Amino acid sequence: MSNSSRYPVVMLVDDNELDNFINKKLIENENFASEVIVQISAQSALDELKKRASGSTALPNIIFLDIMMPHMDGFGFLEEFGKLDEKIRNSCRVIMLSTSESFKDLNKANQNKYVSKFLNKPLNKAVLEAINV
Numbered sequence: 001m002s003n004s005s006r007y008p009v010v011m012l013v014d015d016n017e018l019d020n021f022i023n024k025k026l027i028e029n030e031n032f033a034s035e036v037i038v039q040i041s042a043q044s045a046l047d048e049l050k051k052r053a054s055g056s057t058a059l060p061n062i063i064f065l066d067i068m069m070p071h072m073d074g075f076g077f078l079e080e081f082g083k084l085d086e087k088i089r090n091s092c093r094v095i096m097l098s099t100s101e102s103f104k105d106l107n108k109a110n111q112n113k114y115v116s117k118f119l120n121k122p123l124n125k126a127v128l129e130a131i132n133v
Contacts, residue, residue: 004031005031005034006031006032007033007061007062008033008034008058008061009033009035009036009037009060010032010033010036010037010061010062010063010064011037011045011048011049011063012024012027012036012037012038012039013041013042013063013066013069013074013077014040014064014065014066014069014097015040015066015070016066019066019121019122020038022123023122023123024036024038026125027123030125032128032131033061033062037060041069041070041071041072042065042069042071042072042073042074042076042077042080043071043072045065045077046077046081049081049084049088049092050084050088053084053087059091059092060091060092061092061093061133062092062093062095062131062133063094063095064095064123065077065078065095065096065097066096067098067100067105067109068098068099074096074098078112078114081094081114089114093116094114094115094116095116095117095119096109096117096118097121097123098119098121099120099121116133117133
């Protein structure tokens with residue numbers, strides 16, 4: 001892969017800071033994105049999206065979203081994401097990234113119109129290379 005990144009901006013939304021650290025390093029090392037935004041809660045991610053949409057900072061092309069988080073889980077995020085400005089919804093592709101092996105979670109994610117893909121943790125080079133959203 002060349003030095004140019006595949007995507008300008010991606011966002012990681014996960015309460016697990018170790019997962020965020022590892023995934024951020026992988027994304028940077030594989031030139032998957034030029035900028036990686038890390039948010040440790042669904043609410044802070046929503047706030048960041050609103051802030052970026054109202055300013056001149058680029059919105060993320062991809063949001064890697066965990067399911068199991070305190071206060072507001074990934075599905076709660078998706079519900080609120082659906083209420084955001086069309087500019088945000090059209091700019092961002094959501095990829096659920098989770099340790100959940102629940103068929104119910106997979107089904108729920110696949111039925112959500114904002115979810116482009118459901119991936120099991122951990123991210124790795126092959127998974128990143130296969131992403132095309």
